[in-house]
Amino acid sequence: MVSTATPEEPEIVRAWADSCSDTELEWLLASNLLVRHFVGLSLLAASVLAGTLWERYGAGATFLAGAAFAALSALGLLNYRPKSA
Secondary structure: OOOOOOHHHHHHHHOOOOOOHHHHHHHHHHHHHHHHHHHHHHHHHHHHHHHHHHHHHHHHHHHHHHHHHHHHHHHHHHHOOOOOO
């Protein structure tokens, strides 16, 4: 695997972190941790649901449920309007 990281990136990140206050960094770290836990728990719930559908109703039901969730997500994205500044 080829890395696209440049040697300058750590200095850029360090300079950005130095420009932030301690409370901003604490907030960023806490929100990062919260998002990672939310994603992990969501993946666990999705896996349990998919496994249950697969065991009870077969592979077709699992893939249909996945298609339905994808369609709901697409509808949600179509209705998304970013906040104007």
